[in-house]
Amino acid sequence: MNNYYISILLMVGIWCPLASMAQEPASGRVDDQYGYGLAFVTIHDQAGVSHGQTDENGAFTIALADTATLVFRLAGYEAVRQFVRPGQQGITLVMGPDSRTAIVDLAFGQQAHHAVTAAVATVSSTVLRETPVPTLSNTLFGRLPGLTVMQGSGEPGYDAPQMLIRGKGTYQDNSFLIFVDGLETPFDQLSVDEIETISVLKDAAALSQFGIRGANGALWVTTKRGQAGKTRITLNARNGWQQPIALPRFVDAYDYARLYNEALQNDGLAPRYSSDELEAYRTGEDPYLYPNVNWYDEVLRSYAPQRDASLTFSGGGQTARYFILLGYNRNEGLYANTDRDRVENSNADFQRYNFRANVDMQLSKYVSAAMDLGGRIEDRYFPNFNGPQLWDNMARFPANAYPVRNPNGTWGGNALFFDNPVASVLDRGFNSSTDRNLMATLRLTEHLDFITEGLSLRQTVAFNNWHRGNYNKTRNIAVYELSTQTGEDGQQELIYRQHGTRTDLSIDQGGNDQWNRTNLQFSLNYDRNFGVNGISAQLMYYQDVYAVSGNNVPYANQSVMGRFHYGYADTYFAELGFSYSGSERFPAGNRFGFFPALSGAWLVSNEEFLKGSTAISYLKARASVGLLGNDRLVGPRFAYQQDFYYSGNYYFGPGNNSFGTIVEGVPGNPDISWEKSLQYNLGVEATMYNRLDIGLDAYYENRWDILATDDGTVPSYVGLGSAYRNMGEVNNWGFEATASYRKALGDLTYHVGGSVFYSRNKVVAMNEVVRAEPYLYRTGHPVGQPFGLQADGFWEAADFDGSGSLLPGRPVSTFAPVQPGDIRYVDQNNDGLIDENDYVAIGNAFEPALSYTMNVGGAFKGLDFQVFFQGTGERSLFLGGTYFWALQNDNNIPVMALNRWTPQTAGQANYPRLSTLPNDNNYQNSSFWMRSGAMLRLRNVELGYTFPRGWQQKLRLNNLRLYVSGINLATWSSVQGTDPESIGGYPPLKSYNVGLTAQF
Template sequence: MNTRYISIYILTAMSTLFSVAAHAQARRDSLPDSVRMVPVAYGMQPAWKVTGAQAHVSGEELRKSSAPTLSNALYGRLPGLTVMQGNGEPGYDAPGLAIRGAGSYQNAGILTFVDGFESPFDQLTADEIETITVLKDAAATALYGIRGANGVLLITTKRGTTGKPRISFSAQTGWQSPTKLPEFLSSYDYASLYNEARLNDGQPARFTQADLDAYRSGNDPYFHPDVNWYDEVLRKSAPLSNYNLNISGGNNNARFFVLLNVLQNTGLYKNTDRKKEDNSNANFLRYNFRSNVDINVTRRLSASLDLAGRVEDRSYPGASAGDIWGNMMLIPPNAFPVHNPDGSYGGTSIYRNNPVGLVLGKGVATTHDRNLQATMRLHYSLDQVTEGLAISGAVSFNNWFRGNDDKTKDFAVFQLLRGTGGDTIYNKFGENTTATVNDGQNSQWRRTNALFHVTYDRSFGLHAVNALLQYQQDVYTISGNNVPYAHQGIGGRFSYSYDQKYLAELTFGYNGSENFPKGKRFGFFPAISAGWILSREEFLQSAGWISFLKLRASYGLTGNDQVGGRRFPYQQYYSGGNGYYFGTDNHYSGGMDEGSLGNPGITWEKARKVNAGIDASLWKDRVSFMLDVFSEKRTDILAERTSSIPGYLGVGLPAENVGSVNNRGFEVQAGYRKEAVSSLGFFVNASAAYARNRILYMAEAKQPYDYLNRTGQRINQPFGLQAIGFFKDEAEIAASPRQTFAPVKPGDIRYKDQNGDNIIDIYDEVPIGKPALPEWTFGLHAGVQFRGFDLEAFFQGVTNRSVMLQGPLVWAFVNDAKAAPIALGRWTPETAATATYPRLTSTANDNNYRASDFWQRNGSFIRLRNVELGYTIPASLTRRAGLQQTRFYVNAVNLFTIDEVKLADPEVLVGYPVMKSVNIGLKLQL
């Protein structure tokens, strides 16, 4: 699926949703930039003053996604933020996040801050979120200095507002099921193809015609089973429920926001024990609570106290999800029955992990997470000294603990054999054991933060000045590690505007990390940005169709201290190694090995970033437009000079700051909104983001051919052989370059000789396809409102990515695996002209099952991430019952996907799949 097809799908969906999509209420994001306040690094600013590159999404918008994990609601909603899910298991389904692609081949992890302090956010609930903001360029992230190069995600929670208390309650329940499960052949087809594979290998067939007839008829389920392991282990759907209660209000002296949320996410395993005594489904139960209180202590002194926490209880089968899903995919349907006639678990000497037994017979594994975060802030106005001057301070404590309470056991499997007298013999493998209890601490961490600000905000006629100077300290301690991770520094921001037309901002961070040598721990990270609000100019004010138009640009330096490799890489490490026997009694004394050399000059990665952007609102704010173009050069990335120093030196080489990467791209967003007139309103908002990186240098080993170098390629660029068809006969094999991986026969995959040496080996591997992280991300959000009805839909798409099919998913009979329908297209002498799969073989085939473009697929897809239909009862009918709003709705998540992978979900090829859900809900506001 190329970019052209993605664009066609989006335009088609846009034209359809223009007439049928919905928007229930005017949101805060629809306010004009002249009055709208938006989060920035360590504070808030009027949107018109912002000169950095950032994007926002409201909590109200995220709530409609109904995703059980908050980060799974962010797909395509923030231009520049790439979200890719890797697992759908309840409680462990948080996706990977990247801002503007990957700028480093070592670590591209982003920072996440909740209300100004670093904290995980995946298990927050959308009902407690005011906005989520992505900070992208140097002007937006310079205050984070040594840690801001990969971008920052700011999560701002809701706070109370002046007015009488408002009580809001919502309840939602629904059912979820896999977006797509792999499909495999039945026992008859499997056995038929296996016989063919054996004949291709010059061996006799394994299954007789009587066996094949029994598989086809299904009249011998014990000795000729036909088991669909997915059907035996999984139910068709699983429940999901979410309940939320929040109260907010206050007066001029005090304001509050209080929330309680309960989420229950249940897994797909069937026949499990609801009491969780003998076994367990995959269950995730989460309680969220939050209390944000703001108090005006005196006319000049204000204070706030935020308390937030979570209780997370997870229970799972005693076997890991990887084992369960891996064996469901691996074990052939005819290997053994689920249960034997006596009720015991089926199995063989080769297949001892009966998937049903892995769910029901391995006991229960549970974890209990507890998280508590407390933040106190004080703000004091110094207007008596000079107008606009203020000081503030905040301390935050964040603690997380995980304990486990496991009751695990094992089970025996029995292979059925026919005795000479026709009797049934049970051949036992393994043992049935009693449960072993393991109760204790699994992990914990604590984070202590301190933040102090001096701010100045004042206008002098047409001139406006805003300044910030801060001190920040962060200490992060993990159990089992006596040396905490620590960051410390100062930062500042100075903003100037003239007549709300000309904007300039200087930002800097001077901070450091404990991970580097003393005297070399701190760095200076400046950024400068400017803006020009053209819509304030007289020559454009006469153009009534331009509501707001701003040009902005930035340049700056940020850093990344997550350089990869070991901790404290400047130190020399020694570890226990081989010893020696001394004396006549051969007394042994252990020795020490010198580890890789330390590098006392090691430092952080540096990113020089340039950004230029346009923000526009047209036709009385009905049309919005945003465009950002960026370029980044990352230097001082860790690499080892393995090519320049010989191995006989006898010691591991130190990591050095010699690598560099370029990353360039753009983001664009456009929208149209028509407010409700005569009870009809609609909106549509589309976005696209593109980022492509290129490795400039990574000190890799010298290669004999330039095309083998990773330098010059994209980060995580796949390499492999280039397939050019199948060998049609022995004559073609003899006339072709010699393939060295295994003896080849007609029907095996032919590979291109890249270097012309008439040999196919590892030196013929070239860049194939694209990295798994997409270069293009698209989003389309549209809706319509008519009277009390509203309908919204959100599509997300990605392209310029590849996925590699491998293992039991596609490789028939490899490691005693089953066979997928793709194997029906195998090569035979009769199908040589139309074959889509190599010849079958029952033995390991190192030639056919290598990384090559034959097994690579286009990983692009479009997914309907959310759709919601709701009805709000007129307030005139509900106020008598004391209700300000009563809304019923039905929504769906991941309802359908368009992709070219076909065999599995394009995001999660193997393991616990991506889930789709359909939910109904009720929201009441008093």
């Protein structure tokens, strides 16, 4: 039994004696008098442990060992929080304007769900825990409508995905803001067990307080906080095994040799391999002189383990409440035969230690405080070789290049394929880094009810520091090329030709890096009801200074922001949000702008004509419009000023003396400004028959003042680049739709649901270069629209005369001479030439325009299950480079090339003829190499079992659940031989996991 499981058993053994006594049932119901459709509300505690759900009448019965704060949630929103005691009967939880009803986290505040006028989607950590992955952002696939998540590398410690909120609104930087507990900071390496909720803020009403930086959206992450009651101790532990979703496939040594000969014949060259050599490769009789190496099999192991565990403590009284987390995560890499003690080398390896302490205190009747301390330690190890290049080599090196090791034990290699992939992992040493991150926050709140009811002040100061230290153990290697010669005795002798020199290991601890962030917030808040009128207002000063090592000038942002929310009769709501914010990236006098947003909502189900309706129990319509900015600019950081640089030397005089020269940089633009974004949103939310929840949002955005230059229209003889100017424009629109249905059949409860998100954009203006043909312009197409040649099959022998020249009337390729079996393209402008003027828009952008999900789950007595699918559409991929283009740049031959064009297979071929020569005609960007990137993926399957309460009482536990799960188990796609989301490099992974949750 490994140390991991021993530690779990020890923790269980230590804490079991501290567990509370036998459980007693508590019962009650959720009152649905406000029409929220609260049947089948999920019930869990602050640690995320499930306690079941209400039935179709809103009633519940649960067993408790001691007093607890239970959280009742509907569709990810908090419905009610309630202190519940063992044996307590007849509890009625009433939804009303003065209770914590369906609380939604917004920017720098919270609102009751029914009163929210903005477009916000929220997911709880209970849902995120269903996806056991090391990096938090990889739990978000399909969980938040409007958030596009694109799988990246699976390399441990570097596996964060790409993400977009509501597609692309600009052809420049589309990255968005990420806030954790109101402070801007990365969130990928937080533990899922310290998270309460993650919300995506999508429209102007939700983003108005971010002002000059809010146009691309924001993720708002909220961590858990303690609740009054006896200490709850929760242990979560998981162990899993990971494998690549897919690996590229290449031909073996025999097929490579015979196809290489065929390619030489196509090129009019003599064959390289004799018939005897081909037979030797086929039989494998000599694995040294005629090797057949599958580099993936040699470099990689069959699976890599991952594991994580967390221990949380939550409790306190009315004076002080606390939440404490200790977490551990380890994610090992796929490289085989590495040294676990890291003397000579290291596997790819990522270890993370998380800790958090959130403490809330009531210092007096009028003053409360919150102190948060969070941080983590991240240790990364990886081979001393460029990771993408290593995976590129495994794909590029043919199976017959050389053996992994020679008969004398030296590394195989040659001058052409020097970097033996196995030696690159095992004999070059390793690189490592250690990250330390610490974030401390202090909040003071003064409740000024003695002045007027509902008035309060809040001050926040936060410090966030990150540091990375490096420790590298590296060396160069020697490889030996194997050949034979005839000795004096007439026998064949092996000859070893050395390439490179093996050096001793050297230690390097340089290259350290760090950043720190200081944040100040001061806010005046007012929240009060006057009969049927409700007012909630906030006015805040915000300042953020971000200092990065090696950067003399910190990044700084400053804002005065606010929100005024009015509600009438709990039915009609209006809100004005605004920000007067600025950034140091712009010239003095033009650094600040005003960004307002107006929104409203109508709770239709509170109208008399719908009250008491069984068909429509909840119905709300909302709308918003507002102006936002984007200060993420391209080019020089301070593009408003003229820069000069030391560059090169000037030589003159009899002695050819040299002097350093100063050159003029890109001209400054004193009028440069931020991107402007005018955003509109319409939304509808409904619950029907207390079982079916529906949500629909439609949006439109006009983005202008996007940066562009005149480089495309100003001639190069001017001698310097053009200044960046605000002259681009993009329109972006789309919709999001969600639906979920829940029902109970005796002891069986189940739910089904799904979502669809669609986003489309168009470049209206970008000041692009003057082009020869109208169809060449990128303007008028989506951001990232690919362009290429339109393939039209293959050239056939009938297209050529006896001398091998194309017959009259056939367009001539300017890229390279063609022959039968080469790709034929459409001559778009009918000028008789195939060149770059024949490029047209083909396919779709790399980022999917369409995302959708489907899920089903349920519970029967102690068993529960979840199945979650996620898919994408309207996305295209180019199959190019090392993984697909046979023999180009000394590439390997992919399996797909077996169906190449030959005179015998001309009618069925789907791959061009093979050639050892550079073939610029066949390997252009074209529709021939384009594939649909649409795919459907089984993201998550989970099956769990919660032990009967009688068993738990014997173990003195409050909750004990075991489960198994699978991640990325199946993918349906038209792309073969690789993963449709990430082509090349360290592959995305699937995993199989077992875990437990135990609460004391």
